Amino acid sequence: MTTDLDTLATALYVRIDDTLKASPRLAPWRPAVGIPPTLSDAELVTVAVMSALLGYTSERRWLRRAGRDFRHLFPYLPQQSGYNKRLRNASELVTHMIRMLAQDTSLWSDDVWVVDSTPVGCGCSRETAKRSDLAGWAEYGYCASHSRYFWGLRLHLVCTLGGLPVLFALTGAKADERETLHDMLDTAPDVVACHRGQTITGDKNYYGREFEDDLTERRLVLLRPARKGEPGRVGAHLFKPLRQVIESINQTFKGQLDLERHGGQSPAGVVARILCRVFALTVVIWHNDHTEQPVKRSLIAYDH
DSSP states (O other), X not given: OOSSHHHHHHHHXXXXXXXXXXXXXXXXXXXXXXXXXXXXXXXXXXXXXHHHHTTOOOHHHHHHHHHHHOTTTOSOOOOHHHHHHHHHHTHHHHHHHHHHHHHTSGGGGOSEEEEEEEXXXXXXXXXXXXXXXXXXXXXXXXXXXXXXXXXXXXXXXXXXXXXXXXXXXXXXXXOXXXXXXXXXXXXXXXXXXXXXXXXXXXXXXXXXXXXHHHHHHTTOEEEOOOOTTOOOOTTHHHHHHHHHHHHXXXXXXXXXXXXXXXXXXXHHHHHHHHHHHHHXXXXXXXXXXXXXXXXXXXXXXXXX
């Protein structure tokens, strides 16, 4: 295989299509009686991944571009409303494929994970915060890394050092990072079971004796910098370079995959768009790994 967008799209479509044939239950629900969609579910998800890689935040603009330049891959494309509705209904399929492709990479066996959260802004005005369908889930929060307040959500990520998403969650801006990590580990016992002795590196917010005891019971090792008043901790010399790693991964989501320009206006819409961006990064790493590229997280071959 070569590293270009058409090849990646073809490889991804084949993988999703084969998965749906083997496990039809993963397909989005639709009535037993009716006309089957012209655009298959595998094609739909592939189109969404291409949109994220090419930096389109407007579905209408993307569908016009896809209809003009990618007819050789997708002879039929739905209107924006139908595309949006089907993509929201495909969230479970996308989540399953993220895990499947991540496990099909050499990075899955890495023995060090980095954990952090990053803001996902959902509005910039007081009126938006009051009237948005996201009100109640989205909330005001503070980003210490960029010294700014925001209204929206947080994307919590557990990644390998190569940037491969292992676990992720979308929460309100004020959600406790330790509780969120605990919940992510609880919902993926199979991942924890096959990574006994794994090292997790986080910032100073991942503290507390009870929290660390919980990780120890799961046979996970926590590395974090010492908080004010604490004695020095093991591995202190590693924290600064590892912190740069997670900031670099966050920047890939924000600078190249337009994480904060998702355009979602409802909970289901935001979830679908964020999932597509997590999936896009996973797909790139999967494809680069199978084509033996030196930099697994490079999007350069696919973003134009």
